[in-house]
Amino acid sequence: MARKVPEINAGSMADIAFLLLIFFLVTTTMDTDSGIVRRLPPPPDLTVIPPPIKERNVFNVLINRSDRLFVDGRIGDIKTLRADTKEFLSNPNNLDELPEKRLETIKNLGPYNISKGIISLKNDRGTSYDMYIQVQNELTAAVNELRDELSKQKFGVKFSELTNEDYVQAIQKAIPMSISEAEPENIGGK
Amino acid sequence: MPRFKKDKSGELPAISTSSMPDIIFMLLFFFMVTTTMREVTIKVRIKAPEATEVQKLEKKSLVSFIYIGPPMQSKLYGTESRIQLNDSFRAVADIPEFIFKEREDRNEADRPLLTTSLKVDKEVRMGVVTDVKQELRKVGAFKINYSTRKGANKTND
Numbered sequence: 552m553a554r555k556v557p558e559i560n561a562g563s564m565a566d567i568a569f570l571l572l573i574f575f576l577v578t579t580t581m582d583t584d585s586g587i588v589r590r591l592p593p594p595p596d597l598t599v600i601p602p603p604i605k606e607r608n609v610f611n612v613l614i615n616r617s618d619r620l621f622v623d624g625r626i627g628d629i630k631t632l633r634a635d636t637k638e639f640l641s642n643p644n645n646l647d648e649l650p651e652k653r654l655e656t657i658k659n660l661g662p663y664n665i666s667k668g669i670i671s672l673k674n675d676r677g678t679s680y681d682m683y684i685q686v687q688n689e690l691t692a693a694v695n696e697l698r699d700e701l702s703k704q705k706f707g708v709k710f711s712e713l714t715n716e717d718y719v720q721a722i723q724k725a726i727p728m729s730i731s732e733a734e735p736e737n738i739g740g741k
Numbered sequence: 742m743p744r745f746k747k748d749k750s751g752e753l754p755a756i757s758t759s760s761m762p763d764i765i766f767m768l769l770f771f772f773m774v775t776t777t778m779r780e781v782t783i784k785v786r787i788k789a790p791e792a793t794e795v796q797k798l799e800k801k802s803l804v805s806f807i808y809i810g811p812p813m814q815s816k817l818y819g820t821e822s823r824i825q826l827n828d829s830f831r832a833v834a835d836i837p838e839f840i841f842k843e844r845e846d847r848n849e850a851d852r853p854l855l856t857t858s859l860k861v862d863k864e865v866r867m868g869v870v871t872d873v874k875q876e877l878r879k880v881g882a883f884k885i886n887y888s889t890r891k892g893a894n895k896t897n898d
Contacts, residue, residue, distance in 0.1 A: 561762065568765035575769060579776035584798040584858060586789075586888040591878050676868030680861050681790045683870070684889055688792040695794055 587687050595734065608650040610639045610670045614686060616677030629685055636693035640668050640726070659721040660705060666726075673733040690730055697726050777801060785810035785825050790863040791892030798886060803854050805843040807836070809869055810862030822865045824873065833869075836876040860888040 612632070613621040620627035622635060642649040650668030657663050670690055674683055698710040702722050706713060713719050787810045798804055808825040812818035823830045826839045844852050857877060861870055877885065 561759070564762035565758065565765055568762050568769060572765055572769045572772065575772045575776070579772065579778055584801070584804065584886075584888060585795040585891055586798065586858065586886040587792055587794060588796050588884075588886050591874060591883040591885055593881070593883065594878050674867050674871075676866060676871060678867040679863065680865045680867060680870060681863035683867055684790040684792055684863070684887060687887065688794050688889075691794040 587684065587691060589687070589730075592731070604669065605651070607648055608667045608669060610636065610650075610668060612670060612672045612686060612690070614672075614674040614678045614682055616675040618679055618682040620686070629682075629689060632686065632689040633693045633696070636670065636690055637697060639670075640666050640693065641697055642666060642668070657721050657724050659717055660725055663725045665724075668729065670730045671733055672730060687730075691728075694726060694728050694730075698722050701725060781806075781825075781828050783808060783825070784813055784828075784830065785823055785862070786813050787860050787862045788864075789860065789888050789890045792889040793891065795889055795891045796886075798856065798858060800854070803847065803851055804856050804858050804886075805840070806858050806860055807839075807873060808860045809865055809873065810860075811864070822862070822869055824869065833872045833876055836873060837880045840877070840880045840882050854884075855882065856884040856886055857882050858886045858888050 611621075611623050612627070615621065620629060620632065622632065623639075627635070639649055642652065645652075650666050652664035652666055654662055655665050672686065672690070695710065702708060702710040702713060702718075705722075706718055710719075710722055713722070785808050787808060809822055810825075811820050812823050812830070818830070824833065824836075825831070826835060831839070840857070844855060847855060859870065859873065874885070877883070
């Protein structure tokens with residue numbers, strides 16, 4: 552004769568689950584971390600003299616302590632920085648004062664004129680972080696837009712939507728993210 | 742004889758609550774999966790700048806955070822920007838030790854993939870950030886990430 556086991560009351564189950572839920576709501580955060588990715592250069596080797604770089608291949612971006620821009624010898628504006636950078640890096644009309652190009656055959660891409668241009672970014676100790684990020688953002692945007700254009704032209708999709716790792720590498724090689732940050736020095740005083 | 746007897750009482754039948762725990766559990770699991778545990782108490786005020794060209798940080802376990810900003814308890818610590826590592830305010834000189842410790846906590850294969858995320862308030866002056874970057878360069882933590890919020894771009898309207 553089987554004895555009837557009394558049923559466990561499940562009425563308070565909801566309360567227990569609610570308690571757990573509230574605990575997790577309080578102790579966790581939902582923020583997804585995102586940001587601008589950069590690679591720092593290794594510390595400078597003082598014994599090696601850096602190779603000379605031609606004036607035309609360098610795009611100087613300076614930010615002073617009152618967040619004003621000085622772009623390639625002229626007073627710059629954050630609004631036009633992206634377009635200026637794109638023009639510098641692509642040099643569409645092969646102008647003499649814009650950077651040289653080096654013809655190289657890239658796998659999956661064929662022969663391509665890689666720009667020798669380098670963006671040199673320099674900031675003062677008094678520059679605000681916000682402005683610095685704005686400038687970094689514009690420079691990154693310029694490179695990303697150039698990559699998108701090339702990717703659309705060659706593979707038909709945007710660079711960020713490329714799934715084939717080889718294609719991604721080919722585009723990265725064709726348009727390198729060549730942003731160099733100068734060694735810090737105190738330009739505008741404390 | 743009517744086949745279907747109408748409920749003449751007029752009372753509404755009670756809504757069954759037996760599936761309530763299941764619904765709550767579903768919510769619970771959703772939150773457990775989508776959120777992360779808060780690891781440190783942030784003692785500095787951080788309002789990250791906005792940017793459009795952001796990339797998501799992959800693999801949270803391989804990220805170490807450095808927080809820079811004005812202290813929240815300004816009466817106690819002043820308004821000057823401070824660096825927070827783990828749970829306490831530190832100086833720039835403490836960063837190498839912090840990075841070495843972070844490296845030790847990871848297994849050998851993951852160490853080169855370690856990223857340092859700089860969570861910096863937008864009002865902070867670049868001087869502190871530059872010092873931190875120099876320290877990171879010295880110890881070979883080259884992969885960095887400037888933490889930003891993805892937002893509308895103010896500059897290109």
